[in-house]
Amino acid sequence: MTQPMDALTALKKHPKFPFSGYREDEEQFLMSQMYWLELFKSVAQQTKDSWTGWMAPLPDRDGSLIFSTLCPELARGVIFNQYTPTVDDVLHDQGGNYHPFVAWVAEFGDAQDGPVIEHLTINSEISAGCEPLCLRLLTAYVVEKRSRPEMEEMIRTLEEQLYGPVVSPP
Numbered sequence: 001m002t003q004p005m006d007a008l009t010a011l012k013k014h015p016k017f018p019f020s021g022y023r024e025d026e027e028q029f030l031m032s033q034m035y036w037l038e039l040f041k042s043v044a045q046q047t048k049d050s051w052t053g054w055m056a057p058l059p060d061r062d063g064s065l066i067f068s069t070l071c072p073e074l075a076r077g078v079i080f081n082q083y084t085p086t087v088d089d090v091l092h093d094q095g096g097n098y099h100p101f102v103a104w105v106a107e108f109g110d111a112q113d114g115p116v117i118e119h120l121t122i123n124s125e126i127s128a129g130c131e132p133l134c135l136r137l138l139t140a141y142v143v144e145k146r147s148r149p150e151m152e153e154m155i156r157t158l159e160e161q162l163y164g165p166v167v168s169p170p
Contacts, residue, residue: 021083050072101122
């Protein structure tokens with residue numbers, strides 16, 4: 001008997017994968033959301049923590065905040081912003097400034113008005129090159145529960161490997 005296909009594998013077999021038309025096509029937008037959800041679930045299932053939906057995506061479907069999730073007990077969240085290069089974007093390795101993968105850790109909220117949520121934000125395109133980067137950071141943040149300084153160092157190292165050292169202006 002054959003094993004059932006997991007949801008992430010099934011999404012990758014969809015004829016419109018990697019859903020680069022998500023800005024114009026509602027089906028691709030929804031499929032993109034499902035991709036990020038399933039990618040997150042593939043990591044979060046390694047913990048007993050309870051993660052739930054967090055913020056709703058914006059109605060303009062530009063990819064900003066395409067999927068987010070929150071663990072209230074840990075006061076931690078994860079935000080995915082989907083990237084797809086436009087016709088004007090030039091890849092970094094071709095001398096341009098398009099970076100298919102960028103991440104950071106920040107805080108959301110105000111301690112005087114409610115909880116402050118630390119969150120990992122991942123800006124990424126859906127691609128074979130970016131998926132392992134997303135999984136690496138998600139595992140460190142969600143499963144290993146790395147601290148913010150540890151995550152920032154990991155992100156800095158990862159981005160230097162991808163794009164070279166960051167040079168501060170004089």
